[in-house]
Amino acid sequence: MTALLEVDRVSAGYGDVPALIDVSLTLEHGATVAVIGANGAGKSTLLRALTGLLTPTSGTIRLRGTDITHVPTHRRVAAGIAMAPEGRRLFANLTVEDNLRVAARAGRPGPWTLPTVFALFPLVEQRRDRRALHLSGGEQQAVAISRALLANPSVLLLDEVSLGLAPVVVHQLYQALPQVLAAGTAVLLVEQDVRQALDVADHVHCLLEGRTALTGRPADLTREAIAGAYFGL
């Protein structure tokens, strides 16, 4: 059986500066893969390449065996890849509900609709008439994840969910993850919070200066090995 998402020796960068070098990883149906690494390790670059916001300089990205390396971003959403971007990036002048409706309209049909995301994040429903820019960081993140879910993706990319949020809020957001997986969506998440990543992922991928430094199941990795790969010791 072909993997859901395959990254095959992908390199990418900005101008002449490579940010991602020969990285390969696989995401299976129903799995959660966490990509960890320090600032500038290439985590966000990997996600940008997966969404098509950045075209790899070499390598191949396959979704269910189909090469999507050069498919434009909006068509990847139709093919089943959606992302909650770093910094949330809600449409600031739109209300919460309008943010969600835009995504629901452009995305695929499926289990995630306005009522089901409201059930997942009751807070989002309470804030539905507010402008996105008037929300707290945690509320914004919940809306950003809801917005990505409304595309009904097969692959949900989460970029730095925990960034700038209180631990209790991060915990609440991650509590929604099992329901997302249960709905048939695989998750690839990028986290700076290593403990959080090890907690939720069934496979961890550590990047160091654009290259894969360590990969494996959390249970099989020692703290020392992860620290070594994370800091390049």
Place this chain on the structure above:
Amino acid sequence: MTWVNATLQGILLGGLFGLFAAGLSLMFGVMRLVNLAHGDIAVLAAFCASVIVTATGAAPLLTLLAVAPVLALFGYVLQRFLLDRTVGADPLPSLLVTFGLAVIVQNVLLDVFSADTRGLNVGGLATASLSLPGGLRLGWISLLTFAVAVTIIGGLQVFLSSSPQGRVLRATSDDPEVARLVGLDSRHVYATATALAFATVAVAGVFLAARTTFNPTSGSSLLIFAFEAVIIGGLGSLWGTLAGGVILGIAQTVGSQVDPTLGILVGHLVFLTVLAIRPQGLLPQVVTA
């Protein structure tokens, strides 16, 4: 009474300025793109109407049924295949390309239609007027222009704030990259916005031609009025643009009442005053970080 008359005429003229500037405001609001060929597109629409009238004998204002869709299509194609390449953080490429476009449109019109000034004859409508108490008379064509301007600007505003397609435009305007991330084709969205803008400027161009005369080089002075209306009103706000147009219209007609040569100068002075005192304009759109 002459001052009241000048003010009323100014309001009606301002409606036309507002309608004319709405497309500029829309394109800037959605794409942060300043279209320097905006005035020439209006003149192009006027020439299209003139050609249709000559060929078919149709009533000038009815030509809009053909001219507005044709210009909308032109706008769509232009944005999708040319202007889209200039959209970005740097405003210079789009300024240069639309400036070039203005030169091209002007010279093609000069080549095809010569430099002769022409007008659109709307028959009795041009001179018919509504008499008000106190000896005031308002031309029907002016009233009609104003009504059309308010209807179109109001319609655009409702479209943007309440329709699903309007929501898509606002979302793409907020963050085009994230718009792509939620599955929107930002190039199609931009092209749609330009098509709308060109349709409105076509209406403005034809009404302008029905009220006054035009020639292939009329576009650049029109562009200045449109800029002034947009800046006075506040960038990106359509009601603001209408308000800006009305203020500019009143300034021009009241100025002309003082001395016929002063009209346009007073308009410019009011614009500069607003720019000095309230550079964000009267009703700026809520813009966020």
